[in-house]
Every structure is written in C-alpha cells, then in structure tokens.
Amino acid sequence: MKSKDRMKIVFSEMPTQPPQVRAKNFREVPYGYSEEMAIQEANRCLNCKKSKCVEGCPVRVPIPEFISLAQEGKFLEAAWKIKERNVLPAVCGRVCPQESQCEGVCVRGKKGRSVGIGNLERFVADYERSSGHIPEPMRVKKNGKKVAIIGSGPSGLTTAGDLIQQGYEVTVYEAFHLGGGVLVYGIPEFRLPKSVVQYEIQNLENSGVKFVYDSVIGRVRSIDELFSEDGYDAVYIGVGAGLPVFMNIPGENLQGVYSANEYLTRSNLMKAYLYPDYNTPLLTGKNVVVVGGGNVAMDSARTALRLDAKNVYIVYRRSREQMPARLEEVHHAEEEGIQFKLLSNPVEIMGDEKGRIESIRCQRYELGEPDKSGRARPVPIEGDYFELTTDLIIIAIGNKANPLITMTTPDLEVNKWGNIVTDELGRTSKPFVYAGGDIVTGAATVISAMGAGRRSAMAIHEDLFPPTEEITESFVIPKEILELKYVAIYPKSVYLRVNLVNVSEKELDQVKIRISHVHDFFETTMFEKTVPQWSPGEEHEVDCPRIDKSEKEYLITINDLHGKIMSKIIVAEDVKK
Amino acid sequence: MSKFEILKKEEFVPNFYKLDISVPTIARKAKAGQFILVMVDERSEKIPLTLIDWDKEKGTISFIVQELGLSTSKMAFMEEGDSFYSIVGPLGEPAYLENFGTVVVSGGCYGVGATYPIAKRLKELGNHVITIIEAKNENLLYYEEEFKTVSDEVILVTTDGSKGERGHIYDVLEHMIESQQRKIDHIKVIGCNVMMSKVSKLTKEKGAIPTYATVTTIMVDGTGMCGSCRLSYDGKTKFACVDGPEFNAHKIDWEEIIHVRNTLYISEETLSLQNFSPECRSLAKYQEKSREEETS
Ligand SMILES: Cc1cc2nc3c(=O)[nH]c(=O)nc-3n(C[C@H](O)[C@H](O)[C@H](O)COP(=O)(O)OP(=O)(O)OC[C@H]3O[C@@H](n4cnc5c(N)ncnc54)[C@H](O)[C@@H]3O)c2cc1C
Ligand SMILES: Cc1cc2nc3c(=O)[nH]c(=O)nc-3n(C[C@H](O)[C@H](O)[C@H](O)COP(=O)(O)OP(=O)(O)OC[C@H]3O[C@@H](n4cnc5c(N)ncnc54)[C@H](O)[C@@H]3O)c2cc1C
Numbered sequence: 060m061k062s063k064d065r066m067k068i069v070f071s072e073m074p075t076q077p078p079q080v081r082a083k084n085f086r087e088v089p090y091g092y093s094e095e096m097a098i099q100e101a102n103r104c105l106n107c108k109k110s111k112c113v114e115g116c117p118v119r120v121p122i123p124e125f126i127s128l129a130q131e132g133k134f135l136e137a138a139w140k141i142k143e144r145n146v147l148p149a150v151c152g153r154v155c156p157q158e159s160q161c162e163g164v165c166v167r168g169k170k171g172r173s174v175g176i177g178n179l180e181r182f183v184a185d186y187e188r189s190s191g192h193i194p195e196p197m198r199v200k201k202n203g204k205k206v207a208i209i210g211s212g213p214s215g216l217t218t219a220g221d222l223i224q225q226g227y228e229v230t231v232y233e234a235f236h237l238g239g240g241v242l243v244y245g246i247p248e249f250r251l252p253k254s255v256v257q258y259e260i261q262n263l264e265n266s267g268v269k270f271v272y273d274s275v276i277g278r279v280r281s282i283d284e285l286f287s288e289d290g291y292d293a294v295y296i297g298v299g300a301g302l303p304v305f306m307n308i309p310g311e312n313l314q315g316v317y318s319a320n321e322y323l324t325r326s327n328l329m330k331a332y333l334y335p336d337y338n339t340p341l342l343t344g345k346n347v348v349v350v351g352g353g354n355v356a357m358d359s360a361r362t363a364l365r366l367d368a369k370n371v372y373i374v375y376r377r378s379r380e381q382m383p384a385r386l387e388e389v390h391h392a393e394e395e396g397i398q399f400k401l402l403s404n405p406v407e408i409m410g411d412e413k414g415r416i417e418s419i420r421c422q423r424y425e426l427g428e429p430d431k432s433g434r435a436r437p438v439p440i441e442g443d444y445f446e447l448t449t450d451l452i453i454i455a456i457g458n459k460a461n462p463l464i465t466m467t468t469p470d471l472e473v474n475k476w477g478n479i480v481t482d483e484l485g486r487t488s489k490p491f492v493y494a495g496g497d498i499v500t501g502a503a504t505v506i507s508a509m510g511a512g513r514r515s516a517m518a519i520h521e522d523l524f525p526p527t528e529e530i531t532e533s534f535v536i537p538k539e540i541l542e543l544k545y546v547a548i549y550p551k552s553v554y555l556r557v558n559l560v561n562v563s564e565k566e567l568d569q570v571k572i573r574i575s576h577v578h579d580f581f582e583t584t585m586f587e588k589t590v591p592q593w594s595p596g597e598e599h600e601v602d603c604p605r606i607d608k609s610e611k612e613y614l615i616t617i618n619d620l621h622g623k624i625m626s627k628i629i630v631a632e633d634v635k636k
Numbered sequence: 637m638s639k640f641e642i643l644k645k646e647e648f649v650p651n652f653y654k655l656d657i658s659v660p661t662i663a664r665k666a667k668a669g670q671f672i673l674v675m676v677d678e679r680s681e682k683i684p685l686t687l688i689d690w691d692k693e694k695g696t697i698s699f700i701v702q703e704l705g706l707s708t709s710k711m712a713f714m715e716e717g718d719s720f721y722s723i724v725g726p727l728g729e730p731a732y733l734e735n736f737g738t739v740v741v742s743g744g745c746y747g748v749g750a751t752y753p754i755a756k757r758l759k760e761l762g763n764h765v766i767t768i769i770e771a772k773n774e775n776l777l778y779y780e781e782e783f784k785t786v787s788d789e790v791i792l793v794t795t796d797g798s799k800g801e802r803g804h805i806y807d808v809l810e811h812m813i814e815s816q817q818r819k820i821d822h823i824k825v826i827g828c829n830v831m832m833s834k835v836s837k838l839t840k841e842k843g844a845i846p847t848y849a850t851v852t853t854i855m856v857d858g859t860g861m862c863g864s865c866r867l868s869y870d871g872k873t874k875f876a877c878v879d880g881p882e883f884n885a886h887k888i889d890w891e892e893i894i895h896v897r898n899t900l901y902i903s904e905e906t907l908s909l910q911n912f913s914p915e916c917r918s919l920a921k922y923q924e925k926s927r928e929e930e931t932s
C-alpha cells in the first residue's frame with residue numbers, strides 16, 4: 060500500500076458503550092476493535108523511517124514494527140513484538156497517556172488524527188490473551204541468586220518478570236491479598252478489567268515468580284531481615300506512592316469525606332460496588348464533589364456516578380487544559396455527565412449536628428502569571444465564593460510517599476518529600492537495595508514505573524554478576540574516542556557503560572547518546588539518553604533493554620547540542636551468549 | 637496445615653471467642669499493642685483485631701473477638717480446621733512500654749483481651765501492675781485468672797454489680813485516684829471509644845496522669861494508604877494504623893472519633909448483617925438501638 064493511500068484511511072473510532080448506559084454499570088467502557096477495524100487502523104501507519112512515535116514512548120516499544128505485523132493480520136506476532144519492550148501491553152494500551160507520548164508525536168497527528176497506537180496495542184494484547192495461546196514460560200537455568208521484590212504494582216511486576224528470565228529466584232511480597240498495586244486497588248473495572256491484571260500475574264506465576272500476599276514489609280519483615288534471615292541477595296522496593304494528601308481545610312474529617320485512595324480501594328479492591336454481595340460498605344451520595352483534576356479524580360467521579368449519584372462535580376483549581384488526566388478519561392467523564400467546576404478550590408466543608416457533611420464552600424480562581432514550569436498559575440479571586448450542596452466528598456489531590464518502608468529502614472536515603480533517592484538505575488544508598496516507580500518519582504504513570512523496574516533489574520544483574528573479561532573482549536570499540544567500561548549481554552538485552560575520551564579538552568553540553576540497530580540502512584533507536592554535560596574522562600551508563608538477540612550490530616551515536624555527530628561507532632562483533 | 641488455619645476456638649463467655657491461628661510470620665514479629673487485619677473469606681471486609689498472644693516456636697497467634705456485626709459473626713460460625721482468607725500483620729506501632737512504676741491497665745469489652753499482652757509485658761518490665769477489667773455482668777467477665785498471673789492486683793467491675801465493684805472503669809479509677817493509696821504513674825485503657833474518652837477526661841482533670849488509649853477507628857488497608865483511620869491528635873491528622881493505634885489519650889479529639897468517624901456505616905452494617913442470616917436480624921436491630929443509646 061502506498062503512503063498516499065494510507066493517508067486516505069480515516070481513523071477507526073473505538074466503539075464504546077453509550078454514555079447513558081455505561082454510567083450505570085461497571086463494565087469496561089470501550090468494546091475494543093474488531094479484527095477488520097484493527098487492520099484498517101494499522102494501515103494508517105506510514106511506517107516512518109525516523110519513527111517519532113518510538114521516541115515518544117518511554118520504553119521504546121517498536122511501534123512501526125508491531126503495527127506492520129498487525130497490518131498483515133499477524134496479531135500474535137504483533138503482541139510478542141510489543142512484549143519485547145513492554146510486558147504489560149494490555150494494561151498500557153488502556154491506561155497510558157498516549158496523547159502525551161507516542162500518539163502525541165506521531166507524524167499523522169500533524170494533520171488530523173494520529174494513528175490509534177494505544178487502541179492497537181490494546182487490541183493485539185487482548186487478541187493474544189483470548190487466543191488461548193498461553194506463553195510458554197521460558198525455562199532458564201537458575202543462576203543461584205534470590206531477589207525479593209516489595210510491592211506488586213507495575214514496577215515490581217516488571218522487575219520480577221525480567222529477573223525470572225535471567226535465572227533468578229524471585230519472590231514478590233505484597234501488602235494486600237491481591238496483586239497489581241494501583242492496577243487493582245485504584246483503577247476501576249470499567250477502565251481496566253481486573254481479569255487483565257490477574258492474567259498477567261498468572262503468567263508471572265507460571266514462569267516461576269513466587270507471590271507472597273498479606274505481607275507488609277517493614278512490619279512482618281524488615282529489609283535487613285530479608286537479607287539476613289531469608290538470604291536474599293538483592294531487594295527491589297516498588298511500593299508506590301500510597302499516602303493520601305488531604306487539603307487541611309475545616310470539616311475534612313466529617314462523615315462523608317473520603318480520600319480517593321479509600322474510596323477507590325473500597326470500591327475496587329474490596330469490591331464495595333458489589334455490596335452487599337461483598338461486605339465492605341461504601342457511602343453513596345446523591346450530590347458528589349470530587350476535588351482534583353487527574354486520573355484519580357476522574358476515576359472517583361465516574362465510580363460515584365455508577366453508584367447512583369445524581370450530580371457529580373469535579374472541582375479543580377486550574378483550567379481544563381491543565382488537567383493532568385488522560386484526555387480520553389476527561390472526554391468519557393464529560394460524556395457521562397460529570398460536571399466540571401474549573402478554576403475553583405474548596406476552602407471549607409460544612410456539616411450538620413450529627414457530623415455528616417452538608418455542603419462545601421469553594422473559592423473561584425483565575426489564571427495568572429506562568430510559574431517556573433511555564434503553566435499559568437491559578438490565583439484566588441478575592442471574595443468570590445460559591446457553595447455546593449453535597450453528601451459525599453472525595454479528595455483526589457495527590458499522593459505522597461508512604462513512609463512505612465523508609466521509617467523502618469533508617470539507612471535508606473530519602474529526599475525532603477520522603478521519596479527514596481536512587482541513581483539512574485534505581486540503586487539506593489543501601490547496598491543491594493534498589494527502588495523504582497512512584498516511591499522514587501512521586502505519583503507518575505504506569506509505564507514510567509515499569510521502565511524503572513526494568514532499569515533496576517539490569518542494575519541488580521550487573522551488581523550480582525559483575526563483568527567478566529571475555530564479554531568485554533567480544534566488542535570492537537575504537538578506543539580513541541569511546542572507551543567501553545562495562546558490557547553485559549543478557550538473553551534479550553545489552554547493557555553498556557561508556558566513557559568519552561580524547562574528544563577535546565572542552566566539556567560537551569547536551570550530549571545525546573543513542574544506541575540503535577541498523578537493518579538495510581534503516582536505523583531503529585533502542586535507547587537514547589541526554590547527558591547535560593559530559594567532560595572528557597567521565598563515564599556514562601547506557602542500557603538498551605529488550606533487544607533482539609539475533610542482532611549483530613549496534614550503532615552508538617553521539618550528538619552534541621547542535622545535532623552534530625561527534626562519533627559513530629559500529630560494534631560489529633558477533634554477540635554470542 | 638493450610639494457611640491461616642484455626643487450631644483452636646473457644647467461646648469462653650457468650651459472644652466472646654478466642655481463636656488460635658497458625659501464622660508463623662506474624663508470631664515471629666508480634667509485639668504487645670499490635671494488631672492484625674483479618675478477612676474471613678474473599679467477600680469479607682478487612683477488620684482489625686488485637687494480637688493478644690503469640691508463640692514464636694509453635695508459630696501461632698491468638699486473638700479475642702467480640703461478636704458484633706457481620707465479619708465477627710462469620711468468625712463465630714467458623715470452626716477448628718477452617719481457614720481465614722487473609723490475615724495481615726503485625727500492624728501498628730507497639731504500645732509504649734517501659735518501667736513506669738505503678739501502672740493501671742484497664743480494659744472493657746474486646747479490650748479485656750487486648751489488655752492482656754500489655755499487662756504481661758509491663759509486669760516483665762518490673763512495673764507494679766494493677767489491672768481493671770469491666771463487663772456488663774458477671775457472665776461476661778473473662779480472663780480473670782490469666783490476668784492474675786501478670787498483675788499485682790486485679791480489680792473486677794460490672795455494670796450491674798453482679799461481681800466485683802459496681803459501675804465502670806472510670807468509677808474505679810476515680811476512687812483510686814481520690815483515695816491516694818498509691819501514686820499512679822501511667823494508665824493504659826482499651827475498649828469502646830466512649831469508655832476510653834471518659835477515662836481520658838477523668839485522668840486529665842485529676843492531675844493529668846499519663847494515659848494511653850488504643851483507638852478503634854475504622855480501617856481498610858492498615859498501611860497508611862487510605863486515611864480511613866484518621867483522627868485529630870494534638871491539632872494534627874494522624875493515622876491510627878501506622879501512627880497508633882495507641883495514643884496519648886489527652887491529645888485525642890474524642891468528640892470527632894465517637895460522633896463522626898466511627899458511626900459512618902451504621903445503615904450499611906445493619907444491612908450486611910440482615911443479608912447474612914435471618915436469625916441475625918433481631919441482633920442487628922438490637923445493635924442499632926444500643927448504638928443510638930451509646931451515642932446519645
Ligand atoms: C486511581 C488511579 C488512576 C490512575 N490512572 C493512571 C492511568 O490512567 N495511566 C497511568 O499511566 N497511570 C495512572 N495512575 C498512576 C499509576 O497507577 C502509578 O503511577 C503506578 O501504578 C505506580 O506503580 P508502582 O509499581 O510504583 O506502585 P503501585 O502501583 O502503587 O504498587 C505498589 C504496591 O506495593 C504495595 N506495598 C506498599 N507498601 C508495601 C509494603 N510495605 N510491603 C509490601 N507491599 C507494599 C502496595 O500494596 C501496592 O500493591 C493512576 C493512579 C491511581 C491511584
Ligand atoms: C486497632 C483495633 C483493634 C481492635 N481489636 C479488637 C479485638 O481484639 N477484638 C475485637 O473483638 N474487636 C477489636 N476491634 C474492633 C473490631 O475491629 C470491630 O468490632 C469489627 O471491625 C466489627 O466488624 P463486624 O463486621 O463484625 O461489624 P460491623 O458490622 O462492621 O460493625 C458492627 C459494630 O462494630 C462497630 N465497629 C465497626 N468497625 C469498628 C472498629 N474498627 N472499631 C470499633 N468498632 C467498630 C460498628 O460501629 C458497629 O457498632 C479493634 C479495632 C481496632 C481499630
């Protein structure tokens with residue numbers, strides 16, 4: 060098919076349950092593509108040589124490759140292609156903020172709609188799951204080392220998946236009775252069916268990962284005891300950002316005020332939406348006020364709507380454009396009839412004599428001067444207040460780092476917000492202890508938590524199996540420019556640490572290091588990293604996860620600030636391992 | 637042996653059960669004052685229960701449960717050999733324990749059992765331990781013998797005066813303080829929030845004797861993640877599951893706990909119980925009424 064013809068194909072809109080219907084049930088909102096729709100949408104992809112979309116993806120999913128496979132109807136192969144880089148495509152296809160990642164930079168988005176990359180990712184992953192093709196667990200020789208993972212959220216699951224494939228004995232400790240982290244306790248069924256998460260956990264179990272539920276590390280076991288009593292060689296902390304932020308306004312402890320965490324945990328994890336079949340109660344409201352503008356706020360608002368609320372308001376301090384929620388969620392919420400009270404912020408909650416809430420007082424805001432990040436800062440308008448009658452308030456203004464682990468591990472360095480401090484690969488201040496995901500970055504995204512999990516898996520491997528001479532020698536590197544300090548070749552990935560030498564005495568700023576494969580003069584970027592300043596003699600780590608082990612050539616490209624190519628090195632030795 | 641199996645179950649007074657469960661990981665780490673979160677089955681709520689005893693060698697833990705609502709009634713129906721779906725623990729900070737001198741350890745309703753490990757540890761630390769246990773009537777008094785082994789004095793008090801003193805814990809305490817027979821250095825109190833708040837008020841007025849209470853807020857996760865268990869303490873918001881459950885009673889906003897935070901789910905709880913079994917309906921009605929009385 061010619062590009063011109065591809066350009067003519069119109070975007071395949073994802074079919075969804077009609078808003079009025081879905082606002083009364085907890086079934087997933089989109090029905091998903093049919094095979095025909097998927098092929099049609101895949102055909103819109105131009106298979107760009109310099110695929111912007113891949114650069115927009117935090118874990119560099121080979122997007123044009125998987126879409127090409129989908130164009131040919133090879134959906135299973137397409138799913139496997141994604142899984143080389145992203146182990147949870149069925150999850151990410153549903154929850155990634157594609158509009159600010161891959162789809163945000165897709166060339167087709169310049170004129171009209173970008174390719175529905177998320178929709179296609181979701182389709183091929185679902186196709187694989189329902190095909191009954193259960194991935195054959197990779198039988199790898201045990202390497203004799205044990206790793207404990209704390210937390211079964213997306214970052215912990217990713218670390219577990221990577222390490223089990225490298226022969227580690229992996230045990231995941233989870234505080235709750237079910238695994239998945241926010242994917243099970245936070246994100247509602249209508250957005251991410253729990254069976255999807257359960258399936259992925261089952262796959263990990265099949266491949267040998269052990270899950271120990273009901274275990275709050277820090278209480279039932281300290282990190283030190285995991286080493287000394289249980290004999291683990293390394294520990295990965297992926298405990299998320301579970302500490303609800305309250306507004307500290309009068310009336311916040313009245314009956315009928317929930318943190319979004321509590322509201323969603325009761326509803327999702329404890330299944331209060333099926334009350335009384337499930338026993339955990341949840342207050343329902345007729346007029347519900349949700350405070351906040353992120354995904355958590357949208358999820359809370361839409362859950363309240365499904366639990367028979369008449370009016371659900373979202374009260375948010377900034378403007379609509381500044382809402383951090385995924386575009387699709389805001390759109391769905393709006394379709395379902397959620398009412399937005401933008402540029403407003405609560406100042407007080409009023410209750411009756413029995414301590415039940417009655418109303419909430421909010422102040423109106425306007426956009427002022429841009430702040431450091433360039434976002435217009437919301438400023439309160441003096442004397443401009445309004446009141447909403449309400450019987451249920453859900454506070455979704457964010458999460459901070461839960462201190463349980465760090466409190467019980469005094470030698471773990473944290474920053475002033477309580478987030479664990481790590482290097483780029485997740486190494487903490489404590490030897491053989493690694494951390495990643497929301498506990499390091501603060502509340503972020505599923506995909507960034509997964510990326511962090513993967514990087515830590517590499518650091519763990521590098522630290523537990525330090526480099527051997529032979530491996531280093533299998534690479535040919537012109538010593539005069541780049542010095543290769545460390546190379547590790549894993550079954551499916553390569554990790555390099557390079558040192559820039561003999562360039563000039565001057566330091567370089569804004570250096571970009573890129574590692575890629577070359578096929579028929581077509582370069583696929585596998586990894587890219589920007590180094591703000593690089594002095595001669597300074598070392599830098601470059602990891603390129605999930606590469607095809609059949610690859611024989613790696614291209615390392617280093618660009619400086621002006622895009623000039625400083626060096627181009629082909630690592631051409633046969634990679635045996 | 638399956639996970640979380642009931643090894644022994646005993647109903648020693650009506651509606652109060654002691655269960656011994658096999659959970660070696662918790663037995664190994666438990667400290668006096670800590671609790672667990674229990675789910676009877678996959679559909680149950682997670683409810684907090686205090687650890688009252690544990691055996692590191694045998695890997696067992698024990699708790700005492702008072703049959704009140706749905707989850708605790710389900711427990712009452714469980715038998716030896718049955719297993720719980722989920723038990724998480726030990727949770728919370730251990731109680732504040734050291735050699736204070738003379739300590740009064742007081743418990744009512746479920747708190748009688750919960751007081752036991754605290755009295756035991758205080759005794760081991762060399763305190764002079766005076767235990768006060770309260771019940772509605774003689775038939776509901778329990779653990780008297782056990783307390784004798786870990787206390788220097790045991791005072792019984794019943795609402796109807798059928799055994800021991802007549803009245804409540806705070807009546808006994810007031811009498812003790814006023815008689816000035818012995819200087820009290822520290823007080824522990826565990827039981828229903830109303831009783832604890834009254835003790836707190838009394839000891840604050842009578843010379844601010846250090847008093848520590850174990851609050852029973854509603855909980856979900858027990859790790860500080862949800863904020864369900866929050867309370868106002870010394871002007872700040874605290875989470876009972878991680879900062880407590882034991883707090884300096886004089887700094888707790890009791891009003892808020894009793895009237896606002898713990899009466900959240902009254903209608904839901906009653907509904908759960910009615911769905912559980914028809915026989916429970918009268919019990920549910922009874923509870924609703926007794927709670928109205930309690931809070932009014
Ligand atoms: C309601 C909601 C909606 C969201 N929607 C989106 C979305 O649409 N798209 C998106 O990209 N991101 C979304 N996010 C953010 C995303 O879910 C998180 O960034 C991501 O889950 C972080 O992953 P994690 O592995 O770091 O931690 P988590 O997912 O938080 O998992 C941490 C796990 O560790 C466990 N744990 C904590 N402490 C302990 C301990 N001491 N011992 C043992 N286990 C412990 C927890 O129980 C939990 O299971 C949303 C978040 C929420 C709350
Ligand atoms: C830290 C802590 C330790 C506790 N230790 C024990 C213990 O060792 N033994 C014991 O029997 N009980 C203990 N409780 C109380 C116990 O958790 C509740 O009785 C239980 O949750 C009731 O559950 P249910 O489903 O049977 O009743 P529900 O139907 O949920 O409620 C029935 C009645 O119990 C009250 N209730 C509900 N939740 C709580 C709560 N968290 N605290 C107090 N009352 C509540 C309700 O208001 C209602 O009156 C403890 C509570 C806390 C917070």
Ligand code: SF4
Binds near residue numbers: 166
């Ligand atoms: S940028 Fe868009 S059109 Fe180009 S390869 Fe990626 S998805 Fe296809």
Ligand code: FES
Binds near residue numbers: 865
């Ligand atoms: S029970 Fe959730 S924060 Fe305490």
